[in-house]
Amino acid sequence: MLDVQNLTVGYGQRAILSDISFTVEPGEVVAILGANGVGKSTLLRTLAGLQPGLAGTVALDGRTITRTAAHKRVALGLCLVPEGQQSFPAMSVQENLWLGASLHARGRSETERAVEPVLDLFPKLAERRSQLAGTLSGGERQMLAIGRALLARPTVLMLDEPSHGLAPIIVEQLGERIAEIARETSVLVVEQNLAVPARAATRVLVLDEGRITREGRPEEILHNEDVIHAYLGV
Numbered sequence: 001m002l003d004v005q006n007l008t009v010g011y012g013q014r015a016i017l018s019d020i021s022f023t024v025e026p027g028e029v030v031a032i033l034g035a036n037g038v039g040k041s042t043l044l045r046t047l048a049g050l051q052p053g054l055a056g057t058v059a060l061d062g063r064t065i066t067r068t069a070a071h072k073r074v075a076l077g078l079c080l081v082p083e084g085q086q087s088f089p090a091m092s093v094q095e096n097l098w099l100g101a102s103l104h105a106r107g108r109s110e111t112e113r114a115v116e117p118v119l120d121l122f123p124k125l126a127e128r129r130s131q132l133a134g135t136l137s138g139g140e141r142q143m144l145a146i147g148r149a150l151l152a153r154p155t156v157l158m159l160d161e162p163s164h165g166l167a168p169i170i171v172e173q174l175g176e177r178i179a180e181i182a183r184e185t186s187v188l189v190v191e192q193n194l195a196v197p198a199r200a201a202t203r204v205l206v207l208d209e210g211r212i213t214r215e216g217r218p219e220e221i222l223h224n225e226d227v228i229h230a231y232l233g234v
């Protein structure tokens, strides 16, 4: 599905991550863990086509997209929800979702029908459908950002630190929703918080000093205190 081989990413000629290889298979939630500044956002931005890789290849469903423009990657099914929960603050929750649906849906009734599964997945958004997005809580804004991305019908959804700034109970709920999303859409999530991978990940990779240093099932990585201390500084 998503196949990343020997990817080197960075700024100018300065490599931040070197020789990164991994895959995301159908139905998987792959979590990439790493300390502040290790290059997690840089990796996702590169996969999304928002900045060029320095070396290596990226393929989606067998098709090489290493040099494909960002908007075309979205149309092919690779969607990024960046950190910061961007939506349109002066538009209501449902208007934000309608806009997300407009990539595939035609006309008002088709658009309204298209957003129903997202409102089912996030009942809080259904309750607040007429509220302005700018007045939502941080957790609700995150759900809205994920909901909008889902409306693009991605085959791989990439989430950049979705737990950032959220209360622990909301992070747990978010982890559960991500596990639900993975029944239809593969997920690649970068995190520092262990609660999201603990609830949703099928595989965990650890980034340290520019490389993937560990890879395993969540129970192998997340309960290994040496790994957690050494690589995440928590």
Ligand SMILES: Nc1ncnc2c1ncn2[C@@H]1O[C@H](COP(=O)(O)OP(=O)(O)OP(=O)(O)O)[C@@H](O)[C@H]1O
Pocket (backbone or CB within 6 Å): 011, 016, 034, 035, 036, 037, 038, 039, 040, 041, 042, 043, 192
């Ligand atoms: N536009 C840029 N130009 C040059 N260097 C950058 C740029 N953006 C990020 N960096 C540097 O690249 C490194 C990795 O940054 P990145 O934001 O990818 O890390 P991160 O793992 O996502 O961090 P955090 O967990 O703190 O969000 C950092 O040293 C950062 O200062």
